[in-house]
Amino acid sequence: MSEHNKNTLDMYSNKGGAKKYIENDKKDPETEKWERLLNYVKRVLPKDKKVKIIEFGSGSGQLAVMLQEEGYDVTSSDAVDDFLEEQRRKGIIQIKKYDFLSDDFDNVFDSKADLIISWRNPHLDMDDMRKLFDVVYNGLNDDGLFIINFQNSEVHPEAEILPNGTKYNYKILEDKQTQEKRFFAYFSKADIEGFRKKLFDIVEYHNEGGKEQKNWHVLTLRKARNLSNGN
Numbered sequence: 215m216s217e218h219n220k221n222t223l224d225m226y227s228n229k230g231g232a233k234k235y236i237e238n239d240k241k242d243p244e245t246e247k248w249e250r251l252l253n254y255v256k257r258v259l260p261k262d263k264k265v266k267i268i269e270f271g272s273g274s275g276q277l278a279v280m281l282q283e284e285g286y287d288v289t290s291s292d293a294v295d296d297f298l299e300e301q302r303r304k305g306i307i308q309i310k311k312y313d314f315l316s317d318d319f320d321n322v323f324d325s326k327a328d329l330i331i332s333w334r335n336p337h338l339d340m341d342d343m344r345k346l347f348d349v350v351y352n353g354l355n356d357d358g359l360f361i362i363n364f365q366n367s368e369v370h371p372e373a374e375i376l377p378n379g380t381k382y383n384y385k386i387l388e389d390k391q392t393q394e395k396r397f398f399a400y401f402s403k404a405d406i407e408g409f410r411k412k413l414f415d416i417v418e419y420h421n422e423g424g425k426e427q428k429n430w431h432v433l434t435l436r437k438a439r440n441l442s443n444g445n
């Protein structure tokens with residue numbers, strides 16, 4: 215885990231960041247965004263079988279709540295206790311404390327998933343992201359899907375660059391305030407190709423968010439059968 219992800223988790227856990235984030239979520243429930251994401255998930259999921267969904271870094275747990283209400287077998291997770299408590303408060307039935315960069319997936323979850331979701335976790339540098347892709351590959355059943363979004367480096371010309379090539383900055387977002395600055399990483403489509411290739415095929419890709427609808431890269435990926443795929 216990078217020092218940046220450590221800082222993020224420390225800020226959320228020990229410096230009141232998660233509590234503040236949850237407060238903001240209550241003030242601004244972002245209903246339309248969540249409805250859009252729920253519909254996206256339903257669109258990409260196979261209709262003909264019961265699927266097991268695991269969400270990483272669920273935060274306040276809104277997506278998992280909606281999936282549970284729709285009847286899906288969904289497990290939310292997070293590394294931060296305050297977020298897990300909020301997920302419990304919201305009534306999510308299956309919840310795991312899980313740090314996807316440090317904990318062993320197979321020790322924490324009872325079985326592999328048909329869909330893993332990592333939504334709005336921009337606190338990972340290039341090396342953390344590579345690790346996440348390996349963990350998700352291992353955590354999925356054959357043909358399993360991975361939904362992930364990344365902040366788009368194209369709209370962050372102000373970003374600085376880490377020695378490992380990650381574009382980043384530390385800041386407080388106006389609409390998601392925390393008491394301290396958080397680490398945000400920004401990626402290009404070429405960066406994402408680097409994480410994905412060999413491990414996943416692309417099922418769907420689009421950009422969304424912001425005036426020009428390009429703040430985020432959104433992808434649904436399918437676990438590749440053959441590890442040499444995409445070379």
Ligand SMILES: C[S@@+](CC[C@H](N)C(=O)[O-])C[C@H]1O[C@@H](n2cnc3c(N)ncnc32)[C@H](O)[C@@H]1O
Binds near residue numbers: 272273335
């Ligand atoms: C910006 S919040 C987004 C939460 C939620 N997915 C959403 O869209 O509202 C990022 C979340 O990722 C979690 N997170 C960051 N690093 C993590 C890690 N290594 N393992 C597990 N969760 C992590 C944080 O605790 C936080 O809940």
